[in-house]
Amino acid sequence: MMLRGSFASCLLLLALFSFQQSPVLSQELELRDTSRNLLARDGDHRHHSHAQPVLELNETEILMWHAPTPPSYYTIDWEGPANADKRHPGLIISHAVFMSLAFFIALPMAIIFRSVKHAGQSMATVAFYGLSVLGCASSGLYTKLTPNMYEGSVHGKHGYLVLALAVMLSAIDILAAIRRFVAFVRSEEPKSFKLFWNRIVLNKDINRVGSGPEYTGLVVEEPEELEMPKISRESSDGSALRETAQWANDVHNHRRNFSIVSEGTIFGSHSPTHSDITLDGKLRRNGKSSGLLVRVGNVAFTVLERALVFAGFGQLLTGIVIYTGGCRENYENGCLAHLIKGGIFWCYGLLTFARFLGSFAEFGWAWNRVPFGEPVTAEFVESFVIFSYGITNTWMERFGANPGDPFTTKQIQHISIAVMFWFAGLVGMGIESKRVRKWLAASIFNPAASLTNVPQDTITEPPSYSGSFNPFPALVIGVTGAAMAAHFQTYLFQVQIHALWGNLLVGFSVLRCLTYFFLWLGPPRSILPSRPPTEALGSFFLACGGLVFMFSTEEVTLAAMRRGREDVMMFLNVAVAITCLAFCWTLFVVGFKGWLKSRQYSGVTYRTAA
Numbered sequence: 001m002m003l004r005g006s007f008a009s010c011l012l013l014l015a016l017f018s019f020q021q022s023p024v025l026s027q028e029l030e031l032r033d034t035s036r037n038l039l040a041r042d043g044d045h046r047h048h049s050h051a052q053p054v055l056e057l058n059e060t061e062i063l064m065w066h067a068p069t070p071p072s073y074y075t076i077d078w079e080g081p082a083n084a085d086k087r088h089p090g091l092i093i094s095h096a097v098f099m100s101l102a103f104f105i106a107l108p109m110a111i112i113f114r115s116v117k118h119a120g121q122s123m124a125t126v127a128f129y130g131l132s133v134l135g136c137a138s139s140g141l142y143t144k145l146t147p148n149m150y151e152g153s154v155h156g157k158h159g160y161l162v163l164a165l166a167v168m169l170s171a172i173d174i175l176a177a178i179r180r181f182v183a184f185v186r187s188e189e190p191k192s193f194k195l196f197w198n199r200i201v202l203n204k205d206i207n208r209v210g211s212g213p214e215y216t217g218l219v220v221e222e223p224e225e226l227e228m229p230k231i232s233r234e235s236s237d238g239s240a241l242r243e244t245a246q247w248a249n250d251v252h253n254h255r256r257n258f259s260i261v262s263e264g265t266i267f268g269s270h271s272p273t274h275s276d277i278t279l280d281g282k283l284r285r286n287g288k289s290s291g292l293l294v295r296v297g298n299v300a301f302t303v304l305e306r307a308l309v310f311a312g313f314g315q316l317l318t319g320i321v322i323y324t325g326g327c328r329e330n331y332e333n334g335c336l337a338h339l340i341k342g343g344i345f346w347c348y349g350l351l352t353f354a355r356f357l358g359s360f361a362e363f364g365w366a367w368n369r370v371p372f373g374e375p376v377t378a379e380f381v382e383s384f385v386i387f388s389y390g391i392t393n394t395w396m397e398r399f400g401a402n403p404g405d406p407f408t409t410k411q412i413q414h415i416s417i418a419v420m421f422w423f424a425g426l427v428g429m430g431i432e433s434k435r436v437r438k439w440l441a442a443s444i445f446n447p448a449a450s451l452t453n454v455p456q457d458t459i460t461e462p463p464s465y466s467g468s469f470n471p472f473p474a475l476v477i478g479v480t481g482a483a484m485a486a487h488f489q490t491y492l493f494q495v496q497i498h499a500l501w502g503n504l505l506v507g508f509s510v511l512r513c514l515t516y517f518f519l520w521l522g523p524p525r526s527i528l529p530s531r532p533p534t535e536a537l538g539s540f541f542l543a544c545g546g547l548v549f550m551f552s553t554e555e556v557t558l559a560a561m562r563r564g565r566e567d568v569m570m571f572l573n574v575a576v577a578i579t580c581l582a583f584c585w586t587l588f589v590v591g592f593k594g595w596l597k598s599r600q601y602s603g604v605t606y607r608t609a610a
Contacts, residue, residue, distance in 0.1 A: 053492040057561045065330060069555075072325025073149050091142035092323065098135035099159075102128050103312025104585065107166075111305055112593045116600060122177070122201050125170060132163055150325060155318045162311045169305055310347060317343060317550075326555045333400050335553050342549030344389075345477075345505070349543025349579075350586055356536050357590040358529035366529035367519065369466065376432070379470035383428025386476055390421025417483060421476055428472035467523045469516045478509025481545065493566040497552040500568060504545030511538030528606075540579060547575040 077089040106128035113121035139156070180200050189195075317339050321327050327335035351359075355366050355378065364370035365378040397414045407415075430436050485502025489495045515534040524530045551571055560566050598604075 053488075053495050054490060055492055057491070057558070062558065067329055069559075070325060070328075071149060073146065073323045074325065076146065076149065086146060088142055088145050091138050091145070094138040095135050095142060096319070098131050098138060099312070099315070102131035102135060103309060103315075106131055107308055107312070108589050109592075111309075112589070112596065114305075115593065116596045118596060122173065125173060128166070129170075132166075136163075150322050153322050155315065155322045158318065159315050162308065162315060165304065165311075166308055169301065169308075313343065313347065326553070331553075331555050335555065338553040339550055342501075342546045342552075345546025345549060346543050347546075349508075349539050349541075349546055350582060352535065352539035352542060353583055353586050354590055356529075356531055356539060357587060358531075358594065359590055361527070361529050367515070367532055367535065368524050368529050369527050371527045374434075377468040377470075379468045379473060380429055380432035382473040383425045383432060383470065385425075386421050386473055387425025387429060390418045390423070390425055393418040394422060413483070413487070417480055420479065424472050424476045428470050431470050431472070432468060463523050464520055467519055469520050471513055471516060474509045474512035474516075477542070478506050481505025481509065491557070491561065493561060493568070494552065494554070494557045496568045497548065497557060497571060500572060501545040501548035501552060504541045504548065508538045508542040508545065511535070511541065540583070543582065544575050544579045547578060548572065551575065 073092070077087050077092065106124055110121055110124035110128055112118075113124050136159075143156075177200060184191075184196065184199050321335070321339070327339075354360075358366045360366055360378070361368055362371060363375040363378070394415055397411050397418060401411070481502040481504065483502070485499040485506070487495075487498045487502070489498060511534045515532045515538070518532060518534070519530075548571060551574075557566070560571075
């Protein structure tokens with residue numbers, strides 16, 4: 001009885017306790033449910049920052065957020081023995097080879113020939129278009145003989161737009177070639193294949209006055225009624241030619257000069273009147289405006305022409321994506337982010353290596369003294385690109401989100417990085433501004449001092465002012481790499497890949513800062529490229545990091561795990577091999593341009609610094 005009574009008492013106490021605690025328990029359950037809902041809304045798909053990376057691939061969970069991977073052109077050509085009648089890998093390989101030769105061999109050669117005013121520019125341009133036609137033909141045959149495995153592909157449309165831009169830029173050369181051909185046909189001199197080749201194809205004319213296109217249309221014959229007497233003309237042939245060339249050069253530089261014939265007539269010379277002075281002022285103003293338009297046009301043409309090479313690289317990336325069937329549906333935004341940002345770092349690394357080799361030395365961007373003028377610094381351009389990226393990407397991180405959706409943890413991370421790009425780029429541009437530098441230099445003046453104590457002579461600048469030591473571009477890239485190295489991913493292999501390219505970007509940042517440190521101790525004294533070794537290493541880290549960035553796309557990592565290829569060393573070795581190949585290509589392009597220039601200026605000698 002006592003046991004029964006004690007047992008009943010315990011049950012009664014437990015019932016009372018549970019009754020009293022039930023509101024608390026219900027509140028805890030509600031909080032747990034709310035926290036689950038918040039975590040589900042705050043995460044990105046299945047990515048939760050509190051979880052540990054997973055070792056094994058969970059296909060069931062992947063299918064909860066992504067559709068099954070459909071077959072692609074790659075699976076038909078290489079993994080579908082049953083579809084032997086639909087396999088045409090030779091055509092797609094031909095397309096890739098022809099277009100790569102066109103955009104990465106012929107096009108750079110044409111740009112180099114144009115920059116040094118070499119006669120081979122026409123041949124390189126013809127080779128570019130010929131290879132492009134062969135590439136388009138092989139692609140068209142492949143498309144006709146193979147079923148459509150990628151709905152909505154824009155690779156072909158973008159490719160034709162790039163070729164259309166190339167044709168527009170070549171319109172100047174095409175019109176000039178047509179004009180030369182018409183003049184050649186109408187000329188009465190004997191025709192020969194050699195003369196046709198030199199005049200039309202190579203654009204060689206021994207009778208041209210001047211050495212550049214700026215003389216075209218400037219030297220004109222004087223009217224017959226204004227000719228000087230024959231004796232005086234014959235006695236001063238050499239001086240007349242020199243005067244004509246000088247007159248053409250002065251017109252090109254927008255200066256108002258008068259030649260022998262234009263200063264006087266057969267009745268003698270005359271002094272300029274008021275109308276002449278007025279006309280002279282109008283010509284000066286028109287000359288300045290036309291000169292500005294010419295400079296803007298030349299810069300735009302140069303930028304667009306060189307952008308064709310980067311457009312070819314973009315087409316290479318989209319072609320690989322279409323052929324392998326990637327970047328579909330929910331994968332699209334992440335895939336685009338990795339390819340675009342990784343591609344930017346890749347191209348930035350190649351350009352940095354080109355600067356190390358001596359490219360852009362005329363602007364002082366090859367770690368040398370500026371030969372002439374005061375162009376913008378390379379750090380200003382880097383800061384401007386960083387600023388432009390940040391101010392646009394800040395709003396692009398919400399692509400794919402519905403109006404009213406809360407900001408996810410991943411979005412906050414990426415938006416914060418974009419804001420860092422925004423304002424750090426703005427600070428970098430401010431530091432590179434000469435006006436801002438003068439304002440900052442005014443801090444030496446004491447507001448309480450009188451004007452008589454202010455030094456009236458020129459203040460000597462320190463040697464470090466001769467260069468640009470702006471660490472903000474390197475700081476932005478280094479912080480981005482450090483942040484992405486700690487980026488949470490669902491699977492451990494993805495974490496390791498992100499840490500790999502993040503650390504490579506950090507390595508570039510450290511090496512760039514070392515470059516500034518050593519050059520700050522000893523600023524460049526020569527107009528020749530100084531080639532700091534830290535830049536060679538830093539450019540390699542940057543390019544390789546950008547390539548691994550592209551490799552870290554979710555689809556690529558999942559495909560590697562499905563095939564048992566989740567090996568970080570393999571990814572790194574492939575990236576290093578491709579980067580070395582690209583560096584060899586860069587060395588060839590820059591070296592070939594330097595070789596052509598050295599032939600033009602063969603009389604220049606160099607001496608070893610003591």
